[in-house]
Amino acid sequence: MSKPKRVAIVAAGINKWGMRPDATFRDIISEAGKACFDSNPKVSNKDIEGLVTSGVYPQRSGPQCHPSPVACEVLGVKPRLFQNTDCQCQSGAVNMRIIWSAIVSGLIDVGMAVGWERILVPNHGERYINAALACDHDWEQGFGMTPPALFAMPALSHMEKYGTTEEQYAKIAVKNHTHSAKNPNAHFQKGLTLEKALGARTVATPYRLFDCCVNTDGAACAILCSEEKAYEYTDNPIWVMGLGQGYTNWTIGNNPKDLTDWQGVRMSGELAYKMAGITPKDIDIAELHDCFTASELIEYEELGFCPKGEGGRWVDDGGNDYGGDVVTQPRGGLIGCGHPFGGTSIAQTHEIYLQLRGEAGERQVEPRPNIGLAQTMSGVGTQSMVTIYGSDDTQH
Amino acid sequence: MAEQMEYYTAMDLVAQQYEDTTKLYQFYTSLREEHKLVTTKCKDCGHVPWPPRTLCPECLSTDYEWVDMPSTGTIASWTAAYAGMPPELAARAPMVYALVDFENGLRMPTAILECAPNEAKTGMEVELVVGDVQPDQQGRRRVAPYFKPVGR
Numbered sequence: 001m002s003k004p005k006r007v008a009i010v011a012a013g014i015n016k017w018g019m020r021p022d023a024t025f026r027d028i029i030s031e032a033g034k035a036c037f038d039s040n041p042k043v044s045n046k047d048i049e050g051l052v053t054s055g056v057y058p059q060r061s062g063p064q065c066h067p068s069p070v071a072c073e074v075l076g077v078k079p080r081l082f083q084n085t086d087c088q089c090q091s092g093a094v095n096m097r098i099i100w101s102a103i104v105s106g107l108i109d110v111g112m113a114v115g116w117e118r119i120l121v122p123n124h125g126e127r128y129i130n131a132a133l134a135c136d137h138d139w140e141q142g143f144g145m146t147p148p149a150l151f152a153m154p155a156l157s158h159m160e161k162y163g164t165t166e167e168q169y170a171k172i173a174v175k176n177h178t179h180s181a182k183n184p185n186a187h188f189q190k191g192l193t194l195e196k197a198l199g200a201r202t203v204a205t206p207y208r209l210f211d212c213c214v215n216t217d218g219a220a221c222a223i224l225c226s227e228e229k230a231y232e233y234t235d236n237p238i239w240v241m242g243l244g245q246g247y248t249n250w251t252i253g254n255n256p257k258d259l260t261d262w263q264g265v266r267m268s269g270e271l272a273y274k275m276a277g278i279t280p281k282d283i284d285i286a287e288l289h290d291c292f293t294a295s296e297l298i299e300y301e302e303l304g305f306c307p308k309g310e311g312g313r314w315v316d317d318g319g320n321d322y323g324g325d326v327v328t329q330p331r332g333g334l335i336g337c338g339h340p341f342g343g344t345s346i347a348q349t350h351e352i353y354l355q356l357r358g359e360a361g362e363r364q365v366e367p368r369p370n371i372g373l374a375q376t377m378s379g380v381g382t383q384s385m386v387t388i389y390g391s392d393d394t395q396h
Numbered sequence: 397m398a399e400q401m402e403y404y405t406a407m408d409l410v411a412q413q414y415e416d417t418t419k420l421y422q423f424y425t426s427l428r429e430e431h432k433l434v435t436t437k438c439k440d441c442g443h444v445p446w447p448p449r450t451l452c453p454e455c456l457s458t459d460y461e462w463v464d465m466p467s468t469g470t471i472a473s474w475t476a477a478y479a480g481m482p483p484e485l486a487a488r489a490p491m492v493y494a495l496v497d498f499e500n501g502l503r504m505p506t507a508i509l510e511c512a513p514n515e516a517k518t519g520m521e522v523e524l525v526v527g528d529v530q531p532d533q534q535g536r537r538r539v540a541p542y543f544k545p546v547g548r
Contacts, residue, residue: 125483132409132482139447141409142529142540143507144485149493152475160518204477253446253504259473
């Protein structure tokens, strides 16, 4: 494959995430879109040639089908490329890859990714029916398994195979809540103690309440452009260095027999590292898919931050935090920020955009990082997407 | 709207199980009427998948026959879920969920009935038990392949 044209992020914005009964789909998109344009006054809504939305449940929680022209109208964008995309929790990453592809192919020069979810419908039963839809309708949904149960099984397997402890899982939740306490857009901002995490009610063994992320209402946006346009918009663009997506299977009975072997995640990382021409050692910060604490721990291993089976030890050593090998989840992750499915990957990008530009305020990683990795996943480690971003310094 | 509407399709998490609603109805007929777990076997390449298929993912043949699955298996991993289930199941919490391994190499997700959370363990032997789930739109009986500890 010849080297593709370079694509940069030149603006990014996010709204206040959390329980947002006060805000409709249009309100949520308006807030994050406005924040995105405000982040770089040189980019106007009139410049946007392509707009892609990513939302997983609009037809259930709007209800609204065909949301991309709604977002275009709300934000005053008149695109020549628009669509919605749904790839469950990877939706935002896939969204940005559609725009990336359109820029690389020359179809457009400037595109905007709008990711959101408005998922906290008033009826809790309806929320859990929605949660079950992430499984196969014909062969899995009827059992009533939802993500906590699905992701609890590899958590147990990792404990049985490698001796990982519930306390090591809980330490990941404490870290992420500690980070999100410094993020005013996060769902949770009160921090968390290990004692409180380990004393919380059980959701699905071995997970307690704080091992789980929560569904959240929220949105995030990013503007991508060609290298020809990038320096017109900013002196400090953030570059897409590598993209990779992995897939092993769909139905959970066909996952790799070793439930701790998350080949889909590993494949997505390997492809992205190869395209970026780097190795895991080059990663300064990482925004990972911590739908549950064990997910984050297994991702450390599959993305090469520590050897297989040593995720627990890496947590104990603090390799995953400020001052460690890779600062994971500086914004607070899904556990601290909440998880609006279609918006999460774009919020990860927003955080990496801020961190690599040195604009992350109280939670800025020092020294200013140069390379950041974002990963989101659907399925239990079986489908994953990784995007690697580099500061402008990495390009010279 | 004077009457409460019922959204049968949008809220229905259970598979369609009859000849007029799924090509794989024989799976459910065997389960419902013979208490037997079956799957498909490709008549061209011999591939036996879980779940059953009308199209062989190995050789793309559409010629298949039904073969018996073992009625016992062992728990590969499990969890006791106390929260997060859809309404009908929330009342039955805690539910023990598991991935069950069969001697033919296949693995399926299921719920383990008649098993307290502190009894479940990896490697435990379990056997098939056919459970009723909510009827379909036409009021017909629907079933699911659950498991329970062997001999219970």
